[in-house]
Amino acid sequence: MQQRFSSLYIGMLLVVIQSVNGQNSITTISGKVNDAAGAPIEFATVLLGDLITQKPISGTTTLMNGTFVMETDAPSFYIEFSFMGYTTKRINNPSIENGVLDLGTVILAEDAEQLDEVVVEGEVSQTVFKLDKRVFNVGADLSSTGASALEVLNNVPSVTVNIEGQVSLRGSQGVQMLINGKPSVIANEQGNALGTLTADMIDRIEVITNPSAKYDAEGTSGIINIVLKKDERRGVNGSVTLNMGIPNNHSLGFSLNKRTEKFNIFSQLGVGRRTFPSDNESENRNLLDDTYVNSFGKSDKNETFFNLILGTDYHINDLNVITLSGNFAYEWEKENATALFSSFDGGDLLTDAFKRRELTTATNPKYSYELQYKKDFKGNEDQSLLLSATGNLFAKDQVSDFTNTTTFGSAADLLQRARTDFGQADYIFKADYTHPWADKYTIETGAQYQINDVESDFGISEFDGASFVEDPVLTNIFEWKQKVLGVYGTAAYERDRWGLKLGVRFEDTNVATLLQTTDEPNNQRYNNFFPSGFASYKANDDLSFQAGYSKRIFRPRLWDLNPFFNIRNNFNIRTGNPDLQPEFTDSFEITSIYRLGRVSMNFGIFYRHTTEVVERVVAFENNISISRPENIGSNNTIGVEFNAKYTPTNWLSFTNDFNFNQFARDGDFEGTSFDFTGQQWSTRLMSKIKLPADIDLEFIGNYESGFRTLQQEITEVIFMDFGARKKILKGKAILNLSIRDVFASRIRESQTIQPDFYLRNFSQQGRFVTFGVSFGFGKGEAMEFSGQKRF
Structure with missing residues (x-):
């Protein structure tokens, strides 16, 4: 168990422990990491280690499309691929031709036992930098497991959600909400749909406090982009939730999703x-x-x-x-x-x-x-x-x-x-x-x-x-x-x-x-x-x-x-x-x-x-x-x-x-x-x-x-x-x-x-108390319907 988490922390912290040996030639290592369904795995850990000492030499993480590139001057080594919820894969002493090692596509299989262990220990949500934004990767801690999108947002640094469900960034409500990089009916402030997104549907939340020219120039508070997972689970998934509150905040929510090879109906x-x-x-x-x-x-x-x-x-x-x-x-x-x-x-x-x-x-x-x-x-x-x-x-x-x-x-x-x-x-x-x-x-x-x-x-x-x-x-x-x-x-x-x-x-x-x-x-x-x-x-x-x-x-x-x-x-x-x-x-x-x-x-x-x-x-x-x-x-x-x-x-x-x-x-x-x-x-x-x-x-x-x-x-x-x-x-x-x-x-x-x-x-509006019960069926998980006021 301890070894697994050591590997995971190495991946999340992007540990690079580079040994310098000027007499060896440089080897360029590249490849791509996918899951069993063929979807790329972002932020998977690629660890390079010494075969004799079994200690790490260097490491990196995969990009959004699952690809990675790294260099080493070590003459012999092993490569280990890992990601939360997947079995670890290791390649010992791979063959190198003319200073190039192309590993092609590496497939990681889901590990149900590891997933159970991770839930016990608690995968912690993390914030990392990209070129023009901060990325909040949603973990399995309290703020994400079984929560709604509004609750997940309320745990992102610099982001707050008030009683009525209004989202603020750095204390200002002039925020542009996007789903997968574009305006969506789900994020439309005239509706209540944002609260019906479940945390297990969210891969990450991108916070852009200073938007680039790609985005609409309107607004001064920035952009929050909710990136949903590419869920490949086929079949019927759904959930039902009931909320009761004082003062009146009573709601009933129902979600149903059916995925086939060609269609995803939600x-x-x-x-x-x-x-x-x-x-x-x-x-x-x-x-x-x-x-x-x-x-x-x-x-x-x-x-x-x-x-x-x-x-x-x-x-x-x-x-x-x-x-x-x-x-x-x-x-x-x-x-x-x-x-x-x-x-x-x-x-x-x-x-x-x-x-x-x-x-x-x-x-x-x-x-x-x-x-x-x-x-x-x-x-x-x-x-x-x-x-x-x-x-x-x-x-x-x-x-x-x-x-x-x-x-x-x-x-x-x-x-x-x-x-x-x-x-x-x-x-x-x-x-x-x-x-x-x-x-x-x-x-x-x-x-x-x-x-x-x-x-x-x-x-x-x-x-x-x-x-x-x-x-x-x-x-x-x-x-x-x-x-x-x-x-x-x-x-x-x-x-x-x-x-x-x-x-x-x-x-x-x-x-x-x-x-x-x-x-x-x-x-x-x-x-x-x-x-x-x-x-x-x-x-x-x-x-x-x-x-x-x-x-x-x-x-x-x-x-x-x-x-x-x-x-x-x-x-x-x-x-x-x-x-x-x-x-x-x-x-x-x-x-x-x-x-x-x-x-x-x-x-x-x-x-x-x-x-x-x-x-x-x-x-x-x-x-x-x-x-x-x-x-x-x-x-x-x-x-x-x-x-x-x-x-x-x-x-x-x-x-x-x-x-x-x-x-x-x-x-x-x-x-x-x-x-x-x-x-x-x-x-x-x-x-x-x-x-x-x-x-x-x-x-x-x-x-x-x-x-x-x-x-x-x-x-x-x-x-x-x-x-x-x-x-x-x-x-x-x-x-x-x-x-x-x-x-x-x-x-x-x-x-x-x-x-x-x-x-x-x-x-003054006073105290709001709400009790909710949520139940998921099929391959889905329990969701939460917020029923919050959206202006």
């Missing part, structure tokens, strides 16, 4: 009901006369949902695959909210008060589809052509009824109604071509065309005693159409120790907005180049460095542009700005990864320069605040990031993420200077404990410091999550308990302090 079905309660407070104070308005309220948002995914992979032959998948979801929303609004004069005497009740109902149909064609090329498995088309359609039919009942003062009661008829269609067409040669060079090129088409019909009505009459000032139809054409090219050169990748992307953007009722168009067109460059260096097997640069863009979204607003709180109004311009960011980054025994560490320094920064500016009049986004100046941010994982024993591990950044703002708006400096930091400590009887525990403590924006001060947040899991029936069934925000301490509070006014806003 389906997922989920139904459920969930509740999101919230406590809210606000205060608007006029500092010139000391009058103020405050409110205290509660709301319960209830959703009943249905989600269906159907898809198939059709293998035309060994080199051509077509994938077609679709996602249909439907949500029924009902929200009840009550708030007490009170007005006070300068002497703190109550002048008016009313209770505002809200009943909102909505239906949300959602459709997504994906059509993909991939062609591989004979003789070079890394050469590929990928064509894809994805579409997402979302609609909302919503009605909100508001009732103001006066509890103090002489104000008349008020009935209001808000209606929204909303439709959105998003389409993305992509073509990507990758061409490697000579095992060192790679060229990538491609194009993308994206279309966003939105129409929002919004209206506000008041009851005049007989019927509801629309207010023409607060009613309009807003149209937003955006078209982005992008083309790119990259070139990479990668050796054993160092690599270089350069690229450039060109994007042409055409944006048009229109307020139909008042005939107010606003058209913009701009085109930009987005260069990128990356370099990596492997100092030794335990220390690697990576440096990168990329230019990014943030394009204003619908709610940044739409000037119409929700009237839940008539004293705090948020609107959009049709004249808003995009943000541009130059991002520089140097990162390193270091391993020392049972400790692995990642340290990075980053710098970002952002122009045309979008910030919300608050105007205040008659104790009413109106928040509107504006482009204000530039921002310079410098920060450090530290991630470490320590595994003192096979049953205990600790992971810590730490992020600190300091920023300087430079800008003015309407003659007022908004120059300021600030800082922000956050940390997360995760502890995992493996107990007897297949019981796993997980504790996660989170802290986010307070920080300031243009006008606001955001207070600190501290909270803890807890999870427990037990496997039964040899892992075919899983019992899972999850408690989010154990101490109900996750509070969001902001203050706006200006010379003339003061604003305070407070919100």
Whole structure:
């Protein structure tokens, strides 16, 4: 057992123990490692050892296509091939011809006994560097065995998943999610499908904090790419899961997969009901006369949902695959909210008060589809052509009824109604071509065309005693159409120790907005180049460095542009700005990864320069605040990031993420200077404990410091999550308990302090407890259907 794990650790740490003997000739060794089904094995260990001493001489790991190349000056040696879950294969004293040893294809067979032993000891998830990204290889520890994709993501350094299932990278939610390198219905944030992916389906998660020119230039937080395993298990696999939670988080999920020689047919079905309660407070104070308005309220948002995914992979032959998948979801929303609004004069005497009740109902149909064609090329498995088309359609039919009942003062009661008829269609067409040669060079090129088409019909009505009459000032139809054409090219050169990748992307953007009722168009067109460059260096097997640069863009979204607003709180109004311009960011980054025994560490320094920064500016009049986004100046941010994982024993591990950044703002708006400096930091400590009887525990403590924006001060947040899991029936069934925000301490509070006014806003959702039971059948394993809210 100890010998097996010694071999595995040698592979994961890429140990290279090179003996130097200048009198011997150099032998070049090459080959490829496949499994019994013919699929290449990535990161398999290739160990070169001395026949006499039986000690390692050198070693390497296989690439994505299973190939490897290494050199040695040893006159005689043995070669050993190993990978987690496969039998070890050894070749003693192979024959060498003219300094070349071509081993061809080496086949490794699965080892069921070894797999059982690995589960006992616990294969630890590891992070390694590639040329322009960090790769989190999913192991069989607590975070991956029997977990959903959302839980696996929550254990990747720099990545967090909040209560509603929103994914953040380095604390920011502007993350682009990909499946196998492309947008997918599974990762679509409008659905719930990401939580239905099981960890045993995930091979690795690629974290790209500084994306190259190959990827869409949109967003500043980076890209998370979930790479699924090439599962060759034929037959029928499936799983069923049931979740129950407080407050309401009840769901039933079903997964079924059938694989034949030509087809892989997959389906997922989920139904459920969930509740999101919230406590809210606000205060608007006029500092010139000391009058103020405050409110205290509660709301319960209830959703009943249905989600269906159907898809198939059709293998035309060994080199051509077509994938077609679709996602249909439907949500029924009902929200009840009550708030007490009170007005006070300068002497703190109550002048008016009313209770505002809200009943909102909505239906949300959602459709997504994906059509993909991939062609591989004979003789070079890394050469590929990928064509894809994805579409997402979302609609909302919503009605909100508001009732103001006066509890103090002489104000008349008020009935209001808000209606929204909303439709959105998003389409993305992509073509990507990758061409490697000579095992060192790679060229990538491609194009993308994206279309966003939105129409929002919004209206506000008041009851005049007989019927509801629309207010023409607060009613309009807003149209937003955006078209982005992008083309790119990259070139990479990668050796054993160092690599270089350069690229450039060109994007042409055409944006048009229109307020139909008042005939107010606003058209913009701009085109930009987005260069990128990356370099990596492997100092030794335990220390690697990576440096990168990329230019990014943030394009204003619908709610940044739409000037119409929700009237839940008539004293705090948020609107959009049709004249808003995009943000541009130059991002520089140097990162390193270091391993020392049972400790692995990642340290990075980053710098970002952002122009045309979008910030919300608050105007205040008659104790009413109106928040509107504006482009204000530039921002310079410098920060450090530290991630470490320590595994003192096979049953205990600790992971810590730490992020600190300091920023300087430079800008003015309407003659007022908004120059300021600030800082922000956050940390997360995760502890995992493996107990007897297949019981796993997980504790996660989170802290986010307070920080300031243009006008606001955001207070600190501290909270803890807890999870427990037990496997039964040899892992075919899983019992899972999850408690989010154990101490109900996750509070969001902001203050706006200006010379003339003061604003305070407070919100809290409270504790969420969920218990789940999952069962896998056929050749599948137990899955988990998250049922989390996706925005």
